[in-house]
Amino acid sequence: MDVSSLVWSTVAVALTLAVGALSLTLGDYRIPLPLVLDTLSGQGTLILNDIVLNGRLPRVLVGIGVGTAFGVSGAIFQRLARNPLVSPDLIGVNAGAALAAVLMITVLGSGWIPGGALLGSLLAATAVYLLAYRDGVSGYRLVLVGIGVTAIIGSVTAYLLTLADIYTAKSASQWLAGSLAGRSWSHAVLIGVALVILLPAAVAGARQLRLLELGDDLARTLAGRVELSRGLLILVGVALAALATAAAGPIAFVALVAPQLARRLVAERVAGLLMAGALGALLVVASDLVARQILAPTQLPVGIVTAFLGAPYLLILMARANRIGSGG
Amino acid sequence: MRWRAAGLLLCVAVLAVSVLLSLSVGNQYFGAHDVYLALADFSGSDNDRVIRYLRMPRTGAGLLAGAALGLAGALMQGVTRNPLADPGILGVNAGAALAVVGAIGVLGVSSLTGYVWFAMGGALVATVVVYLVGAIGRGGATPVKLALAGAAISALLGSVTSAITLLDLSTLNEFRFWVVGSLTLATGSVIGQAVPFIAVGIVLALVLGRSLNQLALGDELARSLGTRVMVVRVAAGLAVVVLAGTATAIAGPIGFLGLAVPHVARTLVGADYRWILPWSMVLAPAVLLLADVVGRLVARPDELQVGIITAVIGAPVFIALVRRRRLAAL
């Protein structure tokens, strides 16, 4: 890791922590900073413990976790497809999770949503992968099949929303928009464990793929191993996006935007992967703070804010990517 | 030539059968005679009213929206030389949907009559943006670039749409039924208002058949044959917006019909747009009406909206295309 990477990632992590700390002090229940610190050091009242330790803290941690996961997952896919527009959202992961979650909210009315969402996204991603498989998997076929599968799943999801009563439809819509509301320690643990296992795998996979690709002649003889590394990286990318979606719903555009920003700050690819994670975390935590405060006491799902931040950037990105000829 | 015309007649016959089915099948079954009486000798009985005021409007909506989406899909595929072009995939529906939600939620428009213009405006803006973004750079608007741009812009528009619906419960309530796509949204009078729009779109589309054939040879060759490429593109774009926008306004965003039917037509009649266009125009409403009839029967006493059926039968066609064809094939 070179010096500039180190500086930028330190800045990103520091900013994330600062915004996270700020999030702990802001909310509908006013708690002065000293009291927040007391509570963090274990001297809070029952209610303060509940609000800070069981409410705001896990929410911030889930935000950091899913932001990191989306960022890294996005970086993996953009790296493999060599296209800035290819993101895990497009290959069925979100749609599958969404269908499962809406099914649980509206029809079954029960169950641990992250579990169902995880199952749904893995099933959908597997279906997309199998449908796209034809003597190997090309990045584009994967994405295009993903668009098709997403459309089928999306129409079933929309139908389920029409069956529910309006309150249930609203909480399902909120989940669909991507939200950190009401996230507890179980969600934080889920995404935390996922990162502990998958981040090293992502880094190792990316490093190995890079080594393999460096020597052209060598790589040709090692074509099988390149395919294998690619397959493993896809698996890690899907798992990261699926687990993040399971914990917080499909938060839009983080996986698209974070790796792009990272690439502009850090040239080296493996470091860029981690940088994308750091920026994803910052993006989600900061957006959630905005989402909670901008219309308070009405709260917006964080996904709406990331969409509004990410969308214009995406447009510029698409135009630029196509102009330099990397858009396909 | 002759067999294509005969085939087209056969398609018309299939369409006629699906119209009859749409009028007679539903919660209750009515024979052809009942249907005839309801139309020719309206007595005001329960049966007559169901046929005349419920099934006729939805059949009308199916005819118009189906013809419009079939043509719009064929036009888009022709003008972009893109086998994956479809109003749903290229973001046109998402644009119309956002405009409709904005109309309901922000401006308080509550009649379907009011939606039409918004839907068309939204469709226009989305089409132009997707095309512009997709066309920048090397190779122009390649199928993959357009599909990606369409998916990305659909996602973007979808986020804005969900922001509006989440802030206002009654908008969410209206929107969630509209967004599935259904032939029962529009009343008879709205369908009446849609007729002139669709008619203009149909005429414009059918006139363009020959030019599209020349466009298929590539811009250079087309130009040398005397086709004014830009004029054809703009005219086709206009027709797409009018057709897809109006169809979305009367039936909500119905996906994949505009994608799948022109491909079926192309497989049957070859790569001649003078035939692909009319075949698509006749086959698409037949498919849409049959899908609607199926939807009435599978979930009684509720009905499955037609948009779900078309997605479930249409999206596999899309996936098969992605798997089989070389994407630059058109």
Added chain:
Amino acid sequence: MLRKSVLPVLLLGLLAGCGTSTAAGPPGSTITVKNCGIDVTVSGPPKRVFAAYQPAIEMAHALGISDRLVGTAYLDAEVLPEYASAQSKAKYYKNLPSREELLAANPDFVLSGFNDVFSAGGGSDESFGSRKSLAELGVQTWIFSPLCPTADGKGDEAIDPASVTMDNVYADLRGLGTLFGVEDRAEQVIADQEKRIAAVEAKVKNAPRPTVAILRPGLEGGALTVSGGPDFGTVLIKQAGGVNAFTDLTSKRNVKIGVEELIKRNPDYLLISGCCDAALTAASSQAEVDKILANPAFQNLKAVRNKHVVPWLFANHSAGVRGAYTTEDIAKTIHPDLFK
């Protein structure tokens, strides 16, 4: 005018009465009442009550604990006239507050007329969190028994249809009366409800039973949403001497049907249940009624021919102290001759 000035005086009298009759037990003793399988324990009558949804707000007023309300949230319609004055003094939240906002009001008791606020599943901004998690903070909770979910943290889809009865409303009144130290008031409310409902039932005993459909306003994508068998409306219509036209649809409380199904069933009366604003009245649904009356497809419906399409309220068919009022209201509509 007269009514407006008299009511507060009456209510004040009631409240004063309650105040004196609240016999606090010996210091340190606790009272425990079971609600939806959960023990609700208080060491004295709760003093800071948060009431969520119409039925809970109205029940709090009926029990005479209006002065203990620290917040009320999410009315479906105007409260009944007898509670209007008390409600005007209560703090009102248009949307359900978040858990933090709820705790900021510092309640010691949350009374909910709908189970979704305690639903942990959706991760919604408007969930208070599960009842257990609130109890750990010293906030006791109560869900209306006709809406008991099968387990804490579950929502509307997990209601046992067999629990949707007027007896369960009475059980709630008794339980809350005990907890709040207003047993006498609770018994009065129950007696009043029973008496009024019995009077209606006696009157309609030998009358024919018309079929009644409760319809959500609006053709939602060309479909309709009606109250099915498990809805409390079925009980109320029965008490009023009618039959819910969709009793046999038992999969859910709110059932979606095609328009043709309504024509096939051809109910005698259509009640159009408008919803969800604190200022809403039955008359607000008149536009929807006019639409149905003018729809050519519906001209042969008995309800349309006889102008028996009635602007109505969603609030009316929620389980709660509206039971007697709604029973009378439906009975007057469907048996006009018996209630002149």
